[in-house]
Amino acid sequence: MTARGGASMVARCHAHAAWRRGSVMQDQAFREWLVYKSWMQGVRYSKVVACLLPLGALAIHARFLGSGWQAFPASSVWLLAWHVVAELFFIAIILLDRWVPRLRGKEWALNAACASAVALATWLSIVDGRLRADLSIYAAGLTFVAAVMCTPRPVRRPMYVLSFLVLGMAVGWRAGGGAEALALLVNPFCVVVLCIELDKFTYARNMELYAQTQLAESERARADRVLYNVFPAHIAEELKRSDKVSAVKFDNMGVLFADLAGFTSFSRALPPNALVLVLNEIFSSFDDLVERHQLEKIKTIGDAYMVVSYDQLLGLGQLALDMGEAVQNYNRTTGTKLGMRIGIHVGPAVAGVIGVKRFLYDVWGDTVNVASRMEASGEPGAIHVTEAVYLQTRNSFEFSAREPIELKDRGRMSTYWLLGRTGHSAGLPPGVPVSPQA
Numbered sequence: 069m070t071a072r073g074g075a076s077m078v079a080r081c082h083a084h085a086a087w088r089r090g091s092v093m094q095d096q097a098f099r100e101w102l103v104y105k106s107w108m109q110g111v112r113y114s115k116v117v118a119c120l121l122p123l124g125a126l127a128i129h130a131r132f133l134g135s136g137w138q139a140f141p142a143s144s145v146w147l148l149a150w151h152v153v154a155e156l157f158f159i160a161i162i163l164l165d166r167w168v169p170r171l172r173g174k175e176w177a178l179n180a181a182c183a184s185a186v187a188l189a190t191w192l193s194i195v196d197g198r199l200r201a202d203l204s205i206y207a208a209g210l211t212f213v214a215a216v217m218c219t220p221r222p223v224r225r226p227m228y229v230l231s232f233l234v235l236g237m238a239v240g241w242r243a244g245g246g247a248e249a250l251a252l253l254v255n256p257f258c259v260v261v262l263c264i265e266l267d268k269f270t271y272a273r274n275m276e277l278y279a280q281t282q283l284a285e286s287e288r289a290r291a292d293r294v295l296y297n298v299f300p301a302h303i304a305e306e307l308k309r310s311d312k313v314s315a316v317k318f319d320n321m322g323v324l325f326a327d328l329a330g331f332t333s334f335s336r337a338l339p340p341n342a343l344v345l346v347l348n349e350i351f352s353s354f355d356d357l358v359e360r361h362q363l364e365k366i367k368t369i370g371d372a373y374m375v376v377s378y379d380q381l382l383g384l385g386q387l388a389l390d391m392g393e394a395v396q397n398y399n400r401t402t403g404t405k406l407g408m409r410i411g412i413h414v415g416p417a418v419a420g421v422i423g424v425k426r427f428l429y430d431v432w433g434d435t436v437n438v439a440s441r442m443e444a445s446g447e448p449g450a451i452h453v454t455e456a457v458y459l460q461t462r463n464s465f466e467f468s469a470r471e472p473i474e475l476k477d478r479g480r481m482s483t484y485w486l487l488g489r490t491g492h493s494a495g496l497p498p499g500v501p502v503s504p505q506a
Contacts, residue, residue, distance in 0.1 A: 098278050099220035100173060105274070107172045110181060110217040111165045114158040121158065125151035146195045154188050179223055182213045190231040193256065194238035207259045214266040218274055224267050228260045299429050300364050303421060315420030322377035322384040322414045322457070323431065323439035326354075326391055329407035329448035331371040347371060350406075353394045361387045366431055372443075376431055381414055381457065382464050385486055388412060388451045407448025412486070413439035414456050441475050442483065451486040458484045466490055 125148065161181060164171055171177040189209020210231070213224055235256050239249045295304045306313045328334075328350070335343050347368075354373055358365045361383040366374040373391075377384040388410045395408045417433035438454060446452030458467050467484040475481050 114161040118158040210263040214263040313421040321417040325443035326373040328371040409446040411442025
């Protein structure tokens, strides 16, 4: 065999082994799903039967109650005993489900319940040895196992066959002849054959239902991933519960705007598809940083990036430092000379969803306007923050005061450059004007 042929054979073997592992895992998942589903169906069935069985027993035995126990025929005593045991069986399933909930996923518990149900049905049918008891109970017991408490492995068919053999032995022992025994066993035989076919049908239907359930859950999970990528978690949950979301006011929301300085001139030399790839690579790294710091990305507008912090202003400051470092790493890798202007402000703001189609989660308020202007009036490679940010985070970060600047609609404001974590200042880019250290 050639080396190429050997490699191909090895690859096929690995692929087959992987397929088998996947098949085994899928089969195991289906079995666990079927065990739980069948057990819960059996519990619901047991609750109904546990309520109806005493009424049936009372209707059958009421005529003997006035005459005392001596008036009970032997067959009725056995029937009464069966009613008591059957009632205890169904009550036991209900109580076990409530008191020992871990049994819901145990295959042996399901098999034991199925075997007990078949045994009860068989016992009732051979009470007098001639099947004069109503065969509807026998049929109901076996179909209960075939259609309700469906075991994942083919253990039901041996139960049906064993039940029929026990029934046949009882009939053969007491029947007057072979012809009579065969006549008595025709109906039980039909019940067993019917249950074997019903077993095949319900098992196939369960496999189909499981496949459809998995597909539906996969589609729902994919839709949830899209929803949670578009909206914050609490907004996504509210949208799933209703069609609208109430706006929420935050008294101390941190707002960060970041913009790639010089990107407009840089983009003129790039075709549109290359431009999208550059923005995607940079902003994807920003998305990872936002996720790491547990903040909330609001939107991107062209080469601008907006993030808010509901209650983690320190995290927002650290994010700004990490974003600047990410752009520097990109420049070193690609040879570009992009700069990042970042502006941060903190204050009251309102967040919510607007519109009824193509929902958009956004933030409004003067805090947002000020943060945007802080970014616009900043310098490439620097983090420009308001005095409110400085006052709330000065114990954790190092700052350098900037000369007061004029902001539209706000007049002259004292602002600061965020340099870095306390004791880890990275300084300012060359040419950024500063006042004496704050």
